[in-house]
Amino acid sequence: MRMWARTACAMLVAFAVSVGVAACGGNDNGSTSTTTSAGGASAGGRQGGTATVLMGTAPDYLDPQLAYTTQAVEAHWISYTGLLTYRHEEGKPGTELIPGLADALPRISRDGRTYEFTLRRGIRYSDGRPVRASDFPYSVERMVKIPWGGRSFVTNYVVGADAFDRGSARSISGITADDATGRITIRLREAYGAFPNVLAFPALAFVPRGTPIRNLSSDPPPGVGAYMLTDVVPNRTFTLRRNPAFAGFRIPDIPTGNLDSIRVNIVSNTNSEAQQVLNNQADVFDPGDTLPPALLPQIESQARSRFERKPVPSTFYFFLNTTKAPFDNEKARIAVNMAIDRDALSRIASGFLQTDCFFIPRGIVGHPDSACPYGDRPDLEGAQRMLREAGLVGAPVTVWGQERSPRKEYVDYYTDLLNRIGFRATERIISDTVYFPTIGNARTDPQTGFADWLQDFPNPSDFYLLMDGRSIQPTNNQNFSKVNDPHIQRELMRLNRVPATELDSVASDWQALDEYTARRAYVAVYGAEAVPKFFSDKLSFDSVFHPLYFNDWSTLSLK
């Protein structure tokens, strides 16, 4: 009797402990400590101290010329400054380009194909080396060679970049730099209205000439910014320490930071992440993560003064690979668009999803006002009928998805939906960190799955990178549906030339293009997300929430 009783007790204790451990998730012991230090002020915040930022998903890379996810660029845009950058403000002012390491905005030729910059004098990297004009072409070449997922923004437009990418040229002939004068000239094959926005990507920021052309995520290269990346433990933690030299450069409109250091911890689940911020054990909940619905009522009542939903222009969609069965058949794609229940997905997102069916999101020029081409309500019977007509009933489909919530739940819903309309769908859920590189690899060539896009810059051409046939690439591909439509290509050639300042003049053309894309059902769009700004009690809530890069860590300060 004693044996079984002991076994029973041991198992009950083990169960209780396991539930407890599961409830707590990973132990990321975030804490806040205060020290004082001299330095430049940012938005009048208190100087000094340390804050802990929690992320449910690790950045894809910490090498600035490889990184592309929100989690990565949050850290990079204050650590790696390019020729141009964005004003550190909320809302529309935050989308305004300002000079970064260039001494002024570019001088653009009349045909819109030549950009000239002059480098600021006396700028040094975080390791003390001087910044030279010739570092810029090297940095761009490194970005192309590594390769960065968005390199087609450069290889499609800069003279000689495509040849360099293909290996038929030893440098990018369209970029020249003179170290003596600090002059940098960029020549484009054709005018590209959003090119100044491209230059503001942290991936085009300066790194020293000679920086190895390989992934340096575990030991990021030196850059120019208010902070520098140190103490990297891959997929666990990294730290941003204030760059003491940066304040001395006196670059207008770029904050020099308030906190001495910002420790970023990757946590195992968002429940633990939210609990820690709610209980002031950590300071910042990453806006790239979704707050657990079970904690929302508690957060909205107990932490009202430090929680806010921030809508961001973004597109959440299921890609449908147009080069592979069954989605190479338009009827299959239309059937998916007819069947999808966007309200269901909004509920799964705990109300953090604003439903939509168009690829250009609200808040971006070119978002159509018309009704969804396949209706606002799900039509399961119509979708089943269409699939029968196409002879695709029983077609096998593998749906790719990420582990993180609610993205996994979106894919669970989507897989069930595909099965209901007649496909034979199964799921393949993989780790968040490797998800996009995996589905963007030509060897994977996925049929369908989860994808999202948050604006890199406030221009519809940023979103249409994902529909541009020229951006299909063997690795780090972002055109997951592999759309290569002649009509879209023609329209992009025309619309992409329009300077950002004249976008309103072609708003109706972008709308017409986006309606065409929705009719062709190249993707199944279901909405745009709102993200949480959620801090601990110890941080001031006055910091900037940037429209592109979310929490501006250089404006964080202790109360």
Next chain:
Amino acid sequence: MAIDPATPDTTGSGAIRTAGGDRPVAAEPGGPPAAGIGPYRLARRRLLRNKVALAFGALFAVIVILCFCAPLYADHVAHTGPNDNHVTEQVQVGGETKDVVSPTGLPIGPTWHGRFLLGADQNGRDLAVRLLYGGRNSLEVGFIATAITMVLATIVGLTAGYFRGVVDGVLARILDLIWAYPVVLLGIALGTSLALGGITIGPIAMKGNSLFVPAVIIGIVYIPYVAKPIRGQVLGLREKEFVDAARVQGAGSLRIMAREILPNVASTLIVFLPLMVANAILLEAGLSYLGAGIQPPNPSWGTMISDGIRLIPSAIHLTFVPGAMLVLAVLGINVFGDGVRDALDPRARVRIAAKREDEIGESEMEVMVEH
């Protein structure tokens, strides 16, 4: 049933067994054969006397039956499948219409009716249906994994112990290699990599989302835990006279292993069987919790616990119910397994509770038993 000819009688009849057969010979020369009780029959008697083990065995059997009846429950009571989403649907509970999933993402709790008996998860899937299907998947993986472990471990243990030398050296090092890795880490590594590409061994191909993938992984990682004791036992048995006798009679190695040695390690295998089932179910739950076991959207108790984590503060039933089922199933098979072990290997019982054995008046007989 072949047992060691030197094995003393377990029946108390004074009969001595012969190699290659379990028919008792006469206690007295020229006398009639004594009626005896075989060791397994005796073990069954002991097991039947152990009411606690039987009760827990019955509990496990009930769970197994319930889980294998999952399709009946899904089709005739809940009217939904384990992966059917009902996010925007509503149900009547006590004359009140309720959302299966609220606009803020909170799923409905237990309705105590046919539909959503135990509530729904965040995708509006019926928790009771998923619980039974999840149990079915967990148990299937547990049983298949155990079968793989027992078969391969027996082959490896017999071969290594019987042939010794180079064969033993190679097999023992392979077992050491598997043993050296922590089971969970090895399971995660194999599970994560195989979940993407599946397994292809010659003509046999398994997709990454197949139930057989976690079963094969779990089955393999536990092989050393059974093979090593079997090997040790075989090393001793191969030196016994009845093996020599069989060899002298011209029996080949395969025949000796199958007919003379295997029956003598059978009781050890029987003792291991329920314990390995319990271990396999637990490891499957752990791997599925970590995303390296049963692939979504297919339920298992481990994936259900993992899915429910983010709703613990307001919907603890999503985690508690599959957790409780897991505990009950493993508790049931473990206690039953202890009972089987006590019945087949009374020496262990003697060591643990010799005094109690004395009280029931069987100690003298059982201490003498050798298998």
